[in-house]
Amino acid sequence: MDESRLIERFRSGDPEAFRQIVDIQYPQVYRLCFRFLGNREDAEEICQDVFIRLHRTGAGYRQEGKLFTFLYRIAVRLCLNRIRDRKRRNWTSLEHAAPVGSLVSDSPDRLLEQKEKEQAVRKAVDELPEAQRTALILRRYQELSYSEIAKVMQCSEASVESMLFRARQTLRKKLKSLLA
C-alpha cells in the first residue's frame, strides 16, 4: 500500500493503519535515536515518544512530503532535548552499545586501540554543534539526501551543504591524530 493511502486511513482513525505505520517506520526512527543518544534505553523511550506524538496528532496530521521526515523531525528535537537534559544533570555514563562482532577475534591490544578510536570519534561527534551533528547523522548514518535533510531540519539545501562541510572540517581537525 502506498504511503499516502495509509496516512489517509490513519487520519480517519483507522488503528490498523497506525500499527502499520509504526511497523514500517520504527526501525529507522530507532536507529536515528540510537545514533544521537548512544544507549538503547533512551533510544527506546524517545522512539515511543515520537510515535505517541504522531498518534496524538491523528487527524491533524498534514502530509507535506514523506512521513519519515515528520517523524525524524520530532525524533531529532526530542533527542536533542534529552541530551541537553543530560548535560544539565552532568550525565556521563554512556552505555554505548555492544562490542562490534568482527573485532571479537582480534588481539586485546587491537581491541583496545579500536575502542579508543571509537571513543575519540564519539567524543568528536558529540561535541559538534547540534545542527551540524544532526546534518551529519542524517547524512552519514541515515543516508538521507540533501533535500531530505533540508526537509527534516526545515532549512535550505545550501544550509545543509554548509553544515556538512563545517562538521566534516571540524572532525578532520579533531581526529587528525587518527588519520594516516
Next chain:
Amino acid sequence: MQMKCKDIKYRLSAFMDGRAGPDEAAEIESHLRICPDCGAVRREMRQVTDLLGLLPDAAPEPFFTTRLAARLAQDHAADRHPRVRRFLVPLYMVSALVVGFIIGSFSGSLFNGAQTTSSTEDAMARSLYLQSFDDFPEASISEAYFTLAVNLTDGEGDQP
C-alpha cells in the same frame, strides 16, 4: 574564473556527496590531480567518513508495537483518571494494588454512567494487541495498576 584552493576545499564535502554539477565536478577533479594539498584534504575527508563507521549501530528491538500499545494505554488511563492517579502516587506497589482495588471499584461505579464511548485512542490501543485491556471495567484494578506504573516513572524519564 578558476576556483582557488579555498573554494575547492569548501566544495569538497558536497562534491564527495555527488552534489557538484558536471562542470564543477570536472574542475574539482582536474584541480585535485595537480594540487597535493587539496588531494590530501580529500583523502582525510574519506578517512573521516570511514572513522564514523566505527560507531556501533543498534538493531531495533522486537515487539515495539506491543510496548508502544502499553504506553498508549497507560497514557490514556492516566488522562481519564486524574483522581486515581493522584491518590496512588505515594503508595508502594503491593499496597497500591489493594488500595487500587478499593478505589477502582468505588470510582468504577461512579464513572460507569458517564463513560464515553470508545474513542479513537481506545481503538488504536486495541489494534495494538491490547484487546484484553479493554475487557476490564473502567477504573478496575488493572487500570489502577497501569496508572501507578505511569506515576512511578513520572519525573524520571518524562520530557520537559
